[in-house]
Amino acid sequence: MSSTLWISTAISCFWPGSKTLLALSAFLLAVVYRRTVFLILAVTALVGLSLVSFRQAALNNQFLQSKVGSVVRLEGVIATDPVLKEGLVIGSYRKPDQLSALFKLTSIDGTRIDLPLRIRFNPASDVEIDQNLIVNARLVKSKERKVAALAIATGEITKIGKPRNLFRFTSKIRDDFRALASDNKAGALIPGLVLGDTSLQSQSFITQMRRVGLSHLTAVSGANFAMVATFLLWLLQFLVKRLRNRLWVVGIILILFIFLVRPTPSVLRAAVMSAVVILAKYFGERSFGVPSLAAAIMFLLLLDPIQSTDPGFALSVLATAGILLLSPVIEDRLSKKIRTIWIVQSIAIPVSATIFCLPVIALISNQLSLVTVPANILVAPVIAPITLLGFVAAIFAPIAPFFSNFLLLLATPLAHWIVIISQSMANLPAISFNRIFAFFLLFVAIMIGLISGHKWVIYLAILFLSMQLMIAHFTWPGSGWQIANCDVGQGDGMVVNLGEGNAIVIDVGPEPEKMDQCLRQLGISSIPLLILTHFHSDHIGGISKVLESRRISQVWISSLAQPAAAYQSTIKQLNGIDIKIVQQGEKYLLPKFATQVLVLWPKLSLGQMPTLPGDGSEVNNSSISVIIKTKTLSIFAGGDIEPAAQELITSSGYLSEVDVLKVSHHGSAYQYLPMLDRLNPKVAIISVGKGNSYGHPDQQFIAELNSRNIQVWRTDLSGGISLASPNKIRVTGKEWWQIRWG
Structure with a gap:
């Protein structure tokens, strides 16, 4: 199951047109081998292809596309927290820094229209999530598949009204919590670990975390939700006796947590995936988790089929699959040496999620860091304490800042440990692929060897990889280079x-x-x-x-x-x-x-x-x-x-x-x-x-x-x-x- 999930998810994310090929191949296999599973796969692929086509047709709205290249008057609402994007070097000049956010468009030049855009505007603009805006902007084509176009603000932004109370309240919590963070890398890391807020982190530190394979820690994921839920379940057992009631309490808390970390598609996706894990624990059957995961995938894709082409979706699915399939195995091994269950789970959850995500991470970055798994193992014990202390500190930040400061004082040394691991491992070498196709072939070869039991296929793939790396090590720059x-x-x-x-x-x-x-x-x-x-x-x-x-x-x-x-x-x-x-x-x-x-x-x-x-x-x-x-x-x-x-x-x-x-x-x-x-x-x-x-x-x-x-x-x-x-x-x-x- 896990190997099929890896391969099919990778194909759907990086070869969007492959759904037609996948469907036709599955129909052919169903005819040849008369296996129901291939027929189900074919029908699923065709349904997915149809949904994506309908959504893509909506994004290619003719009226909007006719406005591309011109300056128009837009009305709509900011759908995500604005994030500062450093200007890219284009030729000899660096573009200016801009704020970027998803924008739910409601009107173009007075004509009603309902489509998602990406909007970029001046960093000096005081704009927040859930803010209704009127702005003159130039529309340009976007490579981002989930939006209809990119809007670049060309003038002043007119704000209409205020964000809704729930968003104003959660923004207040986030702002106060951010203000309490220490002025160092560890302090900047904590809001990211707890709320997914990376605004205090420097670009160089973000790149460093990505190179080591720890960047997922600051992206609210299914693994993070599952960790929080697991800890809450452990804590609530001393207060609430019935498991069903504990699940209800955890569910309510997680719903509130969604709004605090922002109900973006990725966060909602993470919440659904964590619900799968909670249900699997509730029913006490590992086998229940996989059907629940499949149902969650289907539900999310029916809501937003474009997610099928999003690498983040693949990572979320694989992280959840890792938690369901590999985490129990790791827990069984660790529980023999470590008695405290929440410590065992705080290690097993991120490690299993990381291992399952490695193939897609390599496809995205063209690199495979050899330190990713060790780094995640080393930082795993501190993630849950930081998350718990940070979450409580965030809740109390607006009303009891002294108490929040005390909790952050306890969490900061733990965050320093993550910074130390990141810095010490950032300069260690990674395996770099010139084309993702090379990695894909190696990955497929290894999976075929595992599934078929032909170990010689695996040995050949490892031998090829080892020879390449040995040659690369001794070849460039070479001894005596000038x-x-x-x-x-x-x-x-x-x-x-x-x-x-x-x-x-x-x-x-x-x-x-x-x-x-x-x-x-x-x-x-x-x-x-x-x-x-x-x-x-x-x-x-x-x-x-x-x-x-x-x-x-x-x-x-x-x-x-x-x-x-x-x-x-x-x-x-x-x-x-x-x-x-x-x-x-x-x-x-x-x-x-x-x-x-x-x-x-x-x-x-x-x-x-x-x-x-x-x-x-x-x-x-x-x-x-x-x-x-x-x-x-x-x-x-x-x-x-x-x-x-x-x-x-x-x-x-x-x-x-x-x-x-x-x-x-x-x-x-x-x-x-x-x-x-x-x-x-x-x-x-x-x-x-x-x-x-x-x-x-x-x-x-x-x-x-x-x-x-x-x-x-x-x-x-x-x-x-x-x-x-x-x-x-x-x-x-x-x-x-x-x-x-x-």
């Missing part, structure tokens, strides 16, 4: 090895996590020189994580303080570090590392330069350009300089031949070929994101490189690139079948 270009997507991030964990770093990519992960793989702990060529976000966006855990001796920055917002943000983060503006002709020696750096550009006064299409010629042409010579290699790196600057560098007298060319501006068409001929490199490296909207790299320029017998290596095709010499090049690889350490 230069590495990190795979940071559409951006730049290059590392020049100085030895013993030291490196010169040129640009830090658009995202903190990718650059940090690359530097960890390269073993870089100290950066004597960090060169930020210019202040476009695809070159400086990852600065925070680079600074977080490494010693930086000096930072070179561009002479042009533009774009202003990116410049100010970067300078603020570099507070306390030696910052230098360099200019053409300056030469710097690092005698300890037998390395020299010659600055070729910019001049302090750039003058007027031609403007080319793109994100900003003036800023691009302010990029720091250098030739770095180590014991064994020389490299030219010039940020995003365009032909005007390249021509001036070529005629400056400072240019010389190099072994390696870091191609400027991600291989764009704007290149000055005489400069290429003067550099005469053996290898050209292009740092570029796959499928980027700029058309980088330019194929005609690639042809120019090839015609000069220059080896061309691209991060979009090869991943991370390392060189020990012009003839010793290694890559992380991006073939679909490759599995590596991440």
Whole structure:
């Protein structure tokens, strides 16, 4: 049952069109094998396909779609708590931060309509859940399947009335509880663990929790509801004798808890799943839980069939299945060593849920952390106490803050334990899949081996995985590497090895996590020189994580303080570090590392330069350009300089031949070929994101490189690139079948 549930849920979530294929396959199997189960599967798939089609047709409302791309007047109600979303790096610029919430639309330009939207608006807007609004917004298409469109507010928001009393009351509890939280990671974690409120957590900590496999702790799930319910049942046995009455009390408390953590689809789903577990315990039969789970799935999909394509739905189902099927087995084993039942269950519930969810987690993230299960085991004993203490503290926060503070004082050391586990395990390696298809094949092979009893299939899958990881471990960056270009997507991030964990770093990519992960793989702990060529976000966006855990001796920055917002943000983060503006002709020696750096550009006064299409010629042409010579290699790196600057560098007298060319501006068409001929490199490296909207790299320029017998290596095709010499090049690889350490 569990293997079928895993496979079918994964298929339905990641191949939405597969329901037709699933139905036809099941009908064929029913005919061939004359098995009722296949016929039931086929009918179920067809019903699900029909429901999803009807719902999708409703979301594709023709009137609404005719308004996409234009600014319209919307009326409706905020359906979820607004969440702050950091602006993404798009090309050279970072979009502004925005609040995001689900929006139940009731009217467009005065025409009545009932559809769900996603709305984004200014973080300064004082808007809360259940608030009726009128707002002018631009409608755009959304990739989010459960909404009809994305609305981006373009003006002031007019609030109509106030939220209903129940939501105002619960918002008051949440606000007061949040205000009592300690100003540290543990304090920020508690509202997330208790109420699913992650607003106090930093993005880096959220990413860290996700990497370790603990992010589910701050998402109210069926496992969380089941833990609360289990503890309440244990506590109420001393006050209420009859089990039926205890179940009624727990049910009422959980209903109230739903409104406190917000009645979003995911929370309602979690509540239904926890009800399955409670009913299974009530009837005292493990076999009752699986039919109840099936009934709950059917009920939820009839209410909202789009959930069938939601990975969160799959995780909720699998977590509940794990609690029903695996948790009793773990409890039986642990109860022989641990006498206290609620401690046993507080360990068994999250661990069993995590194990069942691992396949879908790997499909979502393309990674499988080896520390997820150990981390969940280590933090499991503190989850229930934190949840109980936090829940009571939240209830009393508006009326007895001193009592709530005392309870939080007891809970905070327990939350510190989770922070310690997360921090200590975040840097341990994870298995990274270039394509989810590779993991899916491995998973299916292992499941076939388990079901059929053919252990050799399992051994082959494990052997394939082990060989891949061994090769990945010894292949990149390789011993004696001198230069590495990190795979940071559409951006730049290059590392020049100085030895013993030291490196010169040129640009830090658009995202903190990718650059940090690359530097960890390269073993870089100290950066004597960090060169930020210019202040476009695809070159400086990852600065925070680079600074977080490494010693930086000096930072070179561009002479042009533009774009202003990116410049100010970067300078603020570099507070306390030696910052230098360099200019053409300056030469710097690092005698300890037998390395020299010659600055070729910019001049302090750039003058007027031609403007080319793109994100900003003036800023691009302010990029720091250098030739770095180590014991064994020389490299030219010039940020995003365009032909005007390249021509001036070529005629400056400072240019010389190099072994390696870091191609400027991600291989764009704007290149000055005489400069290429003067550099005469053996290898050209292009740092570029796959499928980027700029058309980088330019194929005609690639042809120019090839015609000069220059080896061309691209991060979009090869991943991370390392060189020990012009003839010793290694890559992380991006073939679909490759599995590596991440």
